[in-house]
Amino acid sequence: MDHHPDLEILERTELFRGVPVTAVRDAQAASFRKRVAADEIVLRQGDAATTLYVVIVGRLRAIQTTADGQQIIVRYLGPGEVVGYTVLAGRDRHPGTVVAVDDTHLLGWTEAAIKELMTKHSSIAMNAAALMGERYHEMQIRLRELATERVEQRIAHTIVRLSRQAGRRTARGIEIAIPLSRQDLAEMSGTTLHTVSRTLSAWEEQGIVNCGRRRVVVSDPQKLLLVTEES
Amino acid sequence: MDHHPDLEILERTELFRGVPVTAVRDAQAASFRKRVAADEIVLRQGDAATTLYVVIVGRLRAIQTTADGQQIIVRYLGPGEVVGYTVLAGRDRHPGTVVAVDDTHLLGWTEAAIKELMTKHSSIAMNAAALMGERYHEMQIRLRELATERVEQRIAHTIVRLSRQAGRRTARGIEIAIPLSRQDLAEMSGTTLHTVSRTLSAWEEQGIVNCGRRRVVVSDPQKLLLVTEES
DNA sequence: CGGACTTTTGAAGTAATTCAAGGGGAGTGG
DNA sequence: CCACTCCCCTTGAATTACTTCAAAAGTCCG
Numbered sequence: 090m091d092h093h094p095d096l097e098i099l100e101r102t103e104l105f106r107g108v109p110v111t112a113v114r115d116a117q118a119a120s121f122r123k124r125v126a127a128d129e130i131v132l133r134q135g136d137a138a139t140t141l142y143v144v145i146v147g148r149l150r151a152i153q154t155t156a157d158g159q160q161i162i163v164r165y166l167g168p169g170e171v172v173g174y175t176v177l178a179g180r181d182r183h184p185g186t187v188v189a190v191d192d193t194h195l196l197g198w199t200e201a202a203i204k205e206l207m208t209k210h211s212s213i214a215m216n217a218a219a220l221m222g223e224r225y226h227e228m229q230i231r232l233r234e235l236a237t238e239r240v241e242q243r244i245a246h247t248i249v250r251l252s253r254q255a256g257r258r259t260a261r262g263i264e265i266a267i268p269l270s271r272q273d274l275a276e277m278s279g280t281t282l283h284t285v286s287r288t289l290s291a292w293e294e295q296g297i298v299n300c301g302r303r304r305v306v307v308s309d310p311q312k313l314l315l316v317t318e319e320s
Numbered sequence: 321m322d323h324h325p326d327l328e329i330l331e332r333t334e335l336f337r338g339v340p341v342t343a344v345r346d347a348q349a350a351s352f353r354k355r356v357a358a359d360e361i362v363l364r365q366g367d368a369a370t371t372l373y374v375v376i377v378g379r380l381r382a383i384q385t386t387a388d389g390q391q392i393i394v395r396y397l398g399p400g401e402v403v404g405y406t407v408l409a410g411r412d413r414h415p416g417t418v419v420a421v422d423d424t425h426l427l428g429w430t431e432a433a434i435k436e437l438m439t440k441h442s443s444i445a446m447n448a449a450a451l452m453g454e455r456y457h458e459m460q461i462r463l464r465e466l467a468t469e470r471v472e473q474r475i476a477h478t479i480v481r482l483s484r485q486a487g488r489r490t491a492r493g494i495e496i497a498i499p500l501s502r503q504d505l506a507e508m509s510g511t512t513l514h515t516v517s518r519t520l521s522a523w524e525e526q527g528i529v530n531c532g533r534r535r536v537v538v539s540d541p542q543k544l545l546l547v548t549e550e551s
Numbered sequence: 552c553g554g555a556c557t558t559t560t561g562a563a564g565t566a567a568t569t570c571a572a573g574g575g576g577a578g579t580g581g
Numbered sequence: 582c583c584a585c586t587c588c589c590c591t592t593g594a595a596t597t598a599c600t601t602c603a604a605a606a607g608t609c610c611g
Binding site: 153155156157159161163174175177178179180184185204207208209210211212214215217218219221222223224225226228229230231232233235236237276279318320 | 384386387388390392394405406408409410411415416435438439440441442443445446448449450452453454455456457459460461462463464466467468507510549551
């Protein structure tokens with residue numbers, strides 16, 4: 090069993106992309122598998138951070154909860170992405186909760202293992218820095234949107250982002266391959282489910298989207314982009 | 321000149337903390353100095369990213385500007401902090417602009433130099449990952465605040481954060497050692513200068529703060545914390 | 552077919568923005 | 582040293598975008 094199927098997958102993840110094969114092999118050897126069913130929690134806000142995961146198949150959502158129970162969706166995580174960056178960041182408690190959206194398959198490392206890997210193979214550590222930087226960048230954009238844009242524009246941006254991240258071309262347009270309730274969209278856009286519902290209804294009339302129960306299809310991506318641009 | 325004063329400073333920065341002395345020496349040798357006067361631009365949004373800096377003395381502000389000219393202040397950067405993370409993140413264009421608030425002294429590296437350093441010394445790369453993770457985490461918090469809190473609470477959080485980052489104990493309370501206009505606070509809290517002004521006026525009457533032209537002194541930190549907590 | 556969850560839509564309420572105008576400090580130049 | 586100017590700050594009043602409240606209608610699943 091010299092040739093392992095996980096190896097090829099790992100080589101294409103954000104953490105191991107461009108890393109020498111020997112190093113990826115080391116990583117693969119030190120990893121363990123974890124499967125979680127839909128709606129299961131992978132890691133919980135406030136818990137001690139002990140593990141880092143890479144998503145192999147499936148999709149998860151990272152959320153943050155405030156003291157008084159309000160939630161925001163920080164992001165969705167798909168194949169190839171890192172879950173549990175806490176260990177990379179050198180923090181000791183998870184700043185958010187990660188829940189599986191579908192049945193998911195992960196590869197995991199203990200804190201000690203991943204640190205050893207990064208120490209031995211600096212390219213892994215550099216990838217870690219790059220990936221954290223990428224997320225930081227994403228957040229800057231979202232922060233700016235939230236601070237300067239109107240609700241409609243923010244919802245449009247949220248949907249554009251989702252369609253790029255998890256969009257599937259269909260006959261009717263780009264379908265977002267994640268079940269999304271109005272509440273979910275609200276928690277991503279910083280608004281209420283009511284406003285999301287009203288906005289989607291309006292867009293539906295304009296032929297921009299086509300949505301149902303926990304389902305969003307962008308029928309006219311161009312028009313949607315126009316919405317993100319208007320002042 | 322074997323013993324260089326920059327060396328000791330570098331050893332305490334977020335990028336070189338805990339890194340073997342030989343590595344820090346390498347870094348110091350590869351660095352160049354840069355001085356910028358107050359209000360000078362260190363790097364400009366949209367420009368090609370070629371350099372990474374570490375702040376030695378002084379303070380800078382990172383801003384993001386939208387297409388239509390609206391601004392937000394992403395954060396302030398002080399001694400020991402990294403400026404120009406773009407290079408670490410592997411992006412090619414600066415996502416924001418960084419301007420010096422005071423006269424500032426930086427140490428810089430070319431992209432090639434810093435990448436070589438990280439490759440040779442994985443602890444530097446790991447620090448880079450940790451520091452990016454820390455910023456990502458900060459942004460998550462701010463995003464949540466912006467999405468779930470009222471303006472007054474957000475302004476309170478902004479000021480609490482600033483007082484931790486740049487607070488100086490004085491007879492009157494904690495003075496924020498950065499000149500801050502109402503507009504600046506607005507751009508950090510996602511509101512308008514008018515609302516900031518009204519809020520500060522109200523707090524002044526309650527004896528929470530004591531502020532003047534581009535100056536904020538927190539006279540009752542406890543009461544301010546209460547504001548951040550109320551629903 | 553019952554029941555839980557999701558979505559829609561109207562109406563009322565409100566927090567915060569926008570509009571508008573004036574006041575005050577700090578620095579500059581005569 | 583005074584006056585002028587440029588910012589910065591303040592405060593009222595009007596407006597509005599969005600939330601909150603409320604109720605009803607769909608939709609999916611067991």
